[in-house]
Amino acid sequence: MHGDRWRAAYACDPAASRGRQFPASASPTRSEFQRDRDRIIHSSAFRRLKHKTQVFVFHEGDHFRTRLTHTIEVSQIARAIARALGLDEDLAEALALSHDLGHTPFGHTGEDALDACMAGHGGFDHNAQALRVVTALERRYAEHDGLNLTWETLEGIVKHNGPLVDAAGAPLPRYAAHGVPRAILEFDAAYGLDLASYASGEAQAAAVADDIAYDAHDIDDGLRAGFFALEDLRAVPMLADILAEVDARHPGLETSRRIHEVTRRVITRLVEDVIRESERRIADAAPRSADDVRRAGRALVGFSEGMAAAEAQIKGFLYPNMYRHKRIAAVRADADRVVRDLFARLSAEPDLMPAEWREGLAGAGAGKIARRVADYIAGMTDRYALEEHRRLFPATPALRLS
Known part of the structure; x- marks a missing residue:
């Protein structure tokens, strides 16, 4: 179990969890957040991620990411960030492992299609669907539907990208057009998740880990699929710097190793920036509890302003060159x-x-x-x-x- 001496005062404490929907006896060997992680790993929805697409369809090649391999990579990065910041690693891992449980087949194409089909019935949102999976659709227990996860894990699934509504309850911009998904509102009404606040630091770590994994590994998959070449990455200043660094240190390196050197350096730069910037934000906000993190008025875990711009440039490169590639x-x-x-x-x-x-x-x-x-x-x-x-x-x- 994660020892208290490694946990910061602003981290979520499994011993002080707000509990579960349905009463459950404590485990003598695992914390409440470890149990959440284990329940997610043993769920049917988690196993199905093996055959769900990231960008490529499932049979295109064993070297490309699936939802499952992406999820494992996000989990590793989330744990690294959580450990560096003194957050609860098990909760960060549970949230990383659960963040894609609501995704449809065929990646974002499937989600867009299903959202269009459901336009007259509340639409479709993968975060809301992940909540439905873990609270209703998984049927493994004799006493209840769902996985009966802790409040902190449910909160993180719903709010890892930030608040959903303002203090008056009005949907924030990303939900302005269609409103907050009905499944989230209905669950919140019965089991309040405080949709106007930020989530825990652990949820924020999982969210930024998702961005980091997407960027680095979609570069890797795109290169290996031949959608673009290493030299094309020079269009992005940060990637040009990394390429120059790799070539100076390892001149004449074979292409496959060169790709790996670039992608792992992308991860390192992004993770190290998040840790430095988050340490700065935490020092400025001086949170004394997990609730202080939620009430900070901004995310306390994230990229610096300069790295956020660089990360946006990476996404700006990948969007036309991979996600919207003619192939x-x-x-x-x-x-x-x-x-x-x-x-x-x-x-x-x-x-x-x-x-x-x-x-x-x-x-x-x-x-x-x-x-x-x-x-x-x-x-x-x-x-x-x-x-x-x-x-x-x-x-x-x-x-x-x-």
């Missing part, structure tokens, strides 16, 4: 079609879903049916979504890069 466009269109086809067919004929997903739908309204279908599709792996499409339709796209 990806056709696959995205096919993935969109698969999700929309499945949603339309299953909404019209819910009896085509497995028995456990049809339960309680007799005589149900369109909204309840749509949400059940969305839950079913969101839980699918890429492979299973394609299998279901083949079962229900005469022709199914191959989803292969051209």
Whole structure:
């Protein structure tokens, strides 16, 4: 168990957790946050991440990231940041491991398609779906649905990117168009998560770890897929500096090792900046408790202003050169079609879903049916979504890069 002498006063203390929805006896060998981490790892939704896409479809190659490998990488980075800042590593790890549980098959393409399908029924949001997974859709325990995670873990799943509403309860800009997802509002009404405050430092560490992992590893995958070359990275000043550093230290290095040297240096620079900047913010705010972190009025864990600009430049490079690359466009269109086809067919004929997903739908309204279908599709792996499409339709796209 994480010893108190390593935990800062502003860290979340598992012994002082706000508890769980349903009473549970304490473990003699594990902290409450260790138990959350273990419950997440043993969940069905976590196992399915193995066959869910990051950017590439599942069968394109064993060297590319899946949601599972990405999640493990985020977890490692989150633990490193948490340890350096005196935060609870187990909570940071639990939040890193759970942050993608609500993602659909086919990456963000699948989420966009499902959100469009659900436009008349509250939309679809992967953070809200992750909350549904851990509070309702996982059915492993005799006493209750969900994983019965601690308040701190549930808070972090919902608020790791910051508050959702202002002090008056109005949605913040990123939710202004469609409102805060209904699943979050309904859960908050029953089990308040304080949507107007920031989350814990541990949740903030997990959120920035996600950004770091995305940047470094999408550079790696993009290079290995041939979407762009190492020399193209010179368009981004920080990456140009790193390339120059690698080439000066290791002239004539073979391409595969050169790629690795670049990506690991990207991670190191980003992580070390977060630690330095977060130490500065924490010293300025002088929080004496985890609630002080929540009430600080800004994130206390994050990039410096200069590194935030550099990180935005990396994303600005990756967006057109990878996520919207012409070789990806056709696959995205096919993935969109698969999700929309499945949603339309299953909404019209819910009896085509497995028995456990049809339960309680007799005589149900369109909204309840749509949400059940969305839950079913969101839980699918890429492979299973394609299998279901083949079962229900005469022709199914191959989803292969051209």
